Amino acid sequence: MKKLAGILLGIITFVLGCHPVSFDHDPGYEEECAYMQELLARKEYDSIYIVADRLLKAVTPDTLSVWAYNAYSSKGVALDITGKYDQxxxxxxxxxxxxxxxxxxVLQGKAHNNIGILYFNQRDADQAIGHYHKFYxxxxxxxDSISMVRALNNMGNACATIKKDLDGALSYFETGLAIADRIGYxxxxxxxxxxxxxxxxGKGNLEKALQLLDEVKAIDGWDYYADYALATIYNKQKQYDKAISLYQSILARKVNNREFYLAVLNDASEISERNGDLKSALRYRVRYQADRDSMHTLESARIIQNLKIAYETEKKEMQIVSVEEEKRLILWLTLSCIALLALFLVLLVFRQRFINQKKELAEKRVEQLEQEKELVAAKSLLDGENQERGRLSRELHDGLGGLLTMAKLDLDKFRQEKETEKERLEHVISLMDRSITEMRRLAHNLMPESLARFGLYPVLEEFCAGSSSVDFYFYGKERRLDRDIEINIYRIACELINNALKHAEASQINVQLIQADDSLSLTVQDDGRGMGGSTEGQGLSTVRSRIELLGATLNIVSGKERGTEITVELNC
Structure with a gap:
């Protein structure tokens, strides 16, 4: 920060030094010169170059009039502000x-002042103070008291910023301030x-510094240069949050001088680091480095001396062309290296991305194979269960059912022959009827034959009709589905209804089946006690397995106050 602490003094040199140029009323190009001063005030430097070159072409080389002075001066000041020091x-x-x-x-004094500013920017204090003194x-x-104040201010800046002679600088400033206060400047x-x-x-007298800044505020002259000085005081007092807030306020404004802008970025980075905000410190440091690299390299005192020689020998134009070509060559070489480095980095990024994508695809393929393996296993299990249910159903119906029927017929014949044993035989026949009915019910539940013959809707309706607590509703167009789909949807419905009756203690169950052209929806809703936070039983686990096998979706809404509603949706 100490290295850049004097930047503020250099900035203020421009504020007081680069003042507009007044003109005499000679015939010629007064309108063009006035327009250049307007452009300078608006900071439209590129336009200044165009107007100045146009005016210099119109003025003959041997006619060094006031118009030539204004064209050269305006263009030189604009080039100096934008950092093109050689031109x-x-x-x-x-x-x-x-x-x-x-x-x-008058014009000689202004020319010496502008050249002094140029040397000031080259860090040549003696040359700068020499030209400022001629201006004074x-x-x-x-x-001209105002010009005297400007000259004293600029000499003080050079003395303090470049020579580091703060006491000598204060002498210049105090003299200039006395004149400015006297004339009300x-x-x-x-x-x-x-x-x-x-x-x-810089001298450590913060109390005096605050007093001076209060005086600035009192004359309504507060700007971002004063903000910068106040931020420096806060930094000295370790009030880092206040200092950073002022730096952010300065950076949010349009700051045209790049050296001052860099100084603010550098100080903001250092103070953020002291304040423990390393992320902000890094952000400011990156901005500082990028802007510093984009600035034109400061020309050495040797180049300024060459400019003087070129001015005297009138051969400077060739040297400028040579310097520009060298800069362009260096620039192209630098850009080429950066481009090659960027290309190399891009290739590395794409290579790493390609490797990562291959790895992700392999992992997804393994996961997919595992899921397919699990589905095949689940399908095999459920198919085996359905086949076993069908076998048991047929054996109960064809085997045990036939035997029970034959026994009933024999008993009925025996009853007709033995009239005295009628009451006892009636009891036995009644038990046989109940056994046959129960056997048929079990066979039907295991694998209803009507499911294969008539389809899902009539069989499910018949099952629900077997209980007074279950109401069945059907919507849509009845159509036959794949055999596996009908069997699994039927088993899911039976399992959900049995769970509601046995575990939820439901008094009313509504079963709704909706068939569309390409989808099917089954909803079982009860008014029972809800599922609560209990773990799932074997029945619901089997339901989930069947749903996963079908590729369907399951949605459960349950609560103690409203019972349970389970919906199964399938695209088919």
Missing amino acids: AGYNLYCALRAAEAIDDP EIAAVRG WEGRQTIRITMADICI
């Missing part, structure tokens, strides 16, 4: 030469106080 230096020195050629002290001397001779009073507050922070 900015060329245009600003051309502006100085134009001002000297027409012997205009010209303003003093003319009695609002912009100078505001900006110098913010700068002095930043210096006081």
Whole structure:
């Protein structure tokens, strides 16, 4: 943070240094120059380059008039703000030469100030202060107090930011502030106080810094430079949450100077880390690194000296072209390396994704095979159960049923012959009738023959009619289904009805069968005591097995107050 603490001073140099240029009323291109100043105020720098180049083409090279000065100056200031320092230096020195050629002290002072700002950005304090001092001397001779304040402010900035001489800088600022307060120069009073507050922070005098910022607020001059200084104070006081809040407020605004923007990002990252918010710290650091890499590399003092030589020898254009070509070559090489690295990473990602997909498909296939194996086993079990039920039904009906019938006929014949034993024989015949009825009922329940002959609806209706507590309802179009489907749906219905009668203690059971063209729905609803939290019995487990085998869905709604409703739905 210390490395970037002086950035605020450099930013304020632009605020006071890059002021609009006034024009004399010479005939020529006053409208074009006024338009450039309007574009500069609106920060439309690309448009400034177009207008300036158009004006310079119209002005002959040997005519170094005020119009040439304004074109070079406006373009140079715009290039300086956007970080294109080599091109900015060329245009600003051309502006100085134009001002000297027409012997205009006002324009000469402004040209020296703009060149001083350029050297300031190159971290060359001596050259910057030298040009600022020339600007101050010209303003003093003319009695221009506002320009004197600007020059003193910029000299103080260079002294504090580059030379690290805070005491010497305060001397410049105090002199400038006294002049600004005397003439009521609002912009100078505001900006110098913010700068002095930043210096006081650097010296550890936080109380004096807060006093200066309060004075700034009192003159209604609060902006994000003051926010930055106040955030630095909060950081010194370890009030990290307040500092981060101010940094976020600054970043949410439109900050045109990239060095100041980077300083805010760097400080926000460091303070978030101190505050224990490592996620935010990393986010700010990534933004800082990306924006810093995108900035133009600061030109060294050697390049500025070459610009001066090129200005004097009028050969700078060729050097600029060479530098631009070298930059483009480096840029293309860098982009090529990045592209190759990105391509390599993409290939690695796709390879890993392909491996993962193959693994997932293999796992799904294994799971599918296991499910199919379980279904085959369940189907075999249920088929065996149905076959065994059918065999037992036939044996009861054809074997035991026939024997019982023959016994009844013999007893009936014997009764006719033995009239004296009539009462006893009547009792025996009655028992035989009941045995035959029960045997038929058991055979029917095991595997009703009518199911194969007539289908699900009539057999289920007949089963429900066997109990006064069960009501049966049928909706839809009656049609025959696959044999396995009819048997399993019948067994599911029987099991659910028996469970309701035996375990739920239901007094009323409603059975509803709905058949559509491509679906079937069975609902068994009772008014019993509900299933509660008890575990499922063997009956319901068998029902679930049959449903899973059919590929149907089961929905159970149960409660102590409303009984149980079980719905089976099947696409068929």
